[in-house]
Amino acid sequence: MSRLVVVSNRVPLPDKAGNPPAGGLAVALHAALRERGGIWMGWSGKSTGEDEPGPLSIRENGAIQYALTDLTDRDVAEYYNGFANRVLWPICHSRIDLTEYARREMAGYFRVNRLFADRLVPLLRPDDVIWVHDYHLIPLAEELRRRGVRNRIGFFLHIPWPPADIFFSVPVYEAILRGLCAYDVVGFQTDYDVENFAGCLRREGVGEPLGGGRFRAFGRSFVAGDFPIGMETAEFAAIAAKSPDDRRIREMARSLGGRDLLIGVDRLDYSKGIPQRIEAYERFLRSAPEYMGKVIYLQVTPASRSEVPEYASMQETVASEAGRLNGALGTVDWVPMRYINRSIRRPVLAGLYRLAKVGLVTPLRDGMNLVAKEFVAAQDPEDPGVLVLSRFAGAARELDSALLINPHDAEGTAKAIQRALSMPLDERRERWDHMMKRLLSHDVVQWCADFMAHLEPPTHRFLPEPAPAA
Structure with a gap:
């Protein structure tokens, strides 16, 4: 050979x-x-x-x-x-x-x-x-x-x-x-x-x-x-299945206080559509005020290519938008968005995916985006979360049972978030099962x-x- x-x-x-x-x-x-x-x-x-x-x-x-x-x-x-x-x-x-x-x-x-x-x-x-x-x-x-x-x-x-x-x-x-x-x-x-x-x-x-x-x-x-x-679908799913025993995941679950978690995980890059995602999340909260205080959006965004001016500018923009959103809508006992500007170890990340009710993968353009596949692989088959996915990510060509959105359309994305949070269990299971079968056969x-x-x-x-x- x-x-x-x-x-x-x-x-x-x-x-x-x-x-x-x-x-x-x-x-x-x-x-x-x-x-x-x-x-x-x-x-x-x-x-x-x-x-x-x-x-x-x-x-x-x-x-x-x-x-x-x-x-x-x-x-x-x-x-x-x-x-x-x-x-x-x-x-x-x-x-x-x-x-x-x-x-x-x-x-x-x-x-x-x-x-x-x-x-x-x-x-x-x-x-x-x-x-x-x-x-x-x-x-x-x-x-x-x-x-x-x-x-x-x-x-x-x-x-x-x-x-x-x-x-x-x-x-x-x-x-x-x-x-x-x-x-x-x-x-x-x-x-x-x-x-x-x-x-x-x-x-x-x-x-x-x-x-x-x-x-x-x-x-x-x-x-x-x-x-x-x-991705290594079966292995990642096994890691996620063990995550409820992880002390850090248990602490995260307690900190949510019964609120639903939405998660976005992206390298800091202008192609990922993070400012547009924050805008859509804010529109969702303003258009559906019944969710105020009942959801938390966690954005994990490790910095990258900080020597390139466009990336340094993007870091400032995302941090500024997160602060503005929390200042505008937060209360003394609730902040709508948590922003982490560093990487998280893979086992913990798998647990966070599994804990989330909604995965937000909304790049303006992406070759594939393995975060979308990781989110699906990490879900509990009995109670899976919902993937909200940009139609401009390569993953949308395979994960067509996700809620596909146009990341440039803040109102449309806001409606998709609301639909994801209110989706019946039977529909969530059916969508997840279709995508998971694809990921297992095309690892x-x-x-x-x-x-x-x-x-x-x-x-x-x-x-x-x-x-x-x-």
Whole structure:
């Protein structure tokens, strides 16, 4: 069986006992790497503070090698904070207004991809299968091809792919598009993303679909399709089922004082629609005053990318809106919203999901949004909560039994919150059961196997081990 080589911007390292970090992607890819042996390469997250990146650091854990490289301060500023997160991220989330293009940052993005290619090539064997992840590394396959690499190379985009008119606003869109077409398999989260990608090829006149998921562009043929990422559904559900015994969850339940809990969990990002969600929650309370004092909305929002000005501004906005709401509607014995600006450990988070009557997942645009899937997986089958989900999240293509809303429509979202809180038990169970069956049959291990089945020859395919008989 050929080795698997995974390349991503950051590498989730195992703990001292060799266990992978919590989270679906890390769990699935570590399982595949342990099965086949291989390499996980990426940025260490550290900067040398000098003009040259540090040497490649190799760390071994069983059959897996972790290959980490430091970057220079200039690399971090131009490649990561610059082009990746101030051009590609906003463009892919349809926010042209937040795009700040600078030629030096574009040059830094391609320079770091060349660095990754230079450092990866000496580690490769002729039959290795390479799987590259996310928007930071779109040009990597083209750089590897230039260095004579003939291995099968796949790419998975974890964020949305935008319509042609939005994508073409990037000054170097053709180089990005050509880089994507250098892969053998290109995976997107949803069929809508595949349609947008195909539209870019047609509009630019550089490629065309050949049928059966195959495309031809820039003189190459390749596969492009939707591979919606899953989570470790059964494991997460088991963690949530044990949560009522957790002291912190019991304390949280007591603090609610019999009130219904609504929960939102998002990384701090303008794509998540948190200010719009707060506005919709306030409209709900004002339009349904009978719920005043009877509900609490918990928003968990760890800060991220604080070096990027747009994210620092977003942090101020969300904190300000939370304070304004509590000041306007709160009383001496009730605050309508609790805002936590830090991360929460996964077992506690699972318990909070299970405790909640309503899950609010309302991004303005999202590739998938695993929080929606986590909320569903964490529910008590006998008394499940209701998911209120943005139709602009990739998860809406699978979780169609959620209450789908337009996050730009505050009044419509407010009505969905009220409907969720008043939904009869039989309807809640029926909706939850439909979504949970989907999550169990399309978990993260199946997602990994589906992608690999397209990437490598049939004789070398990785398949997940079958579940033990009940």
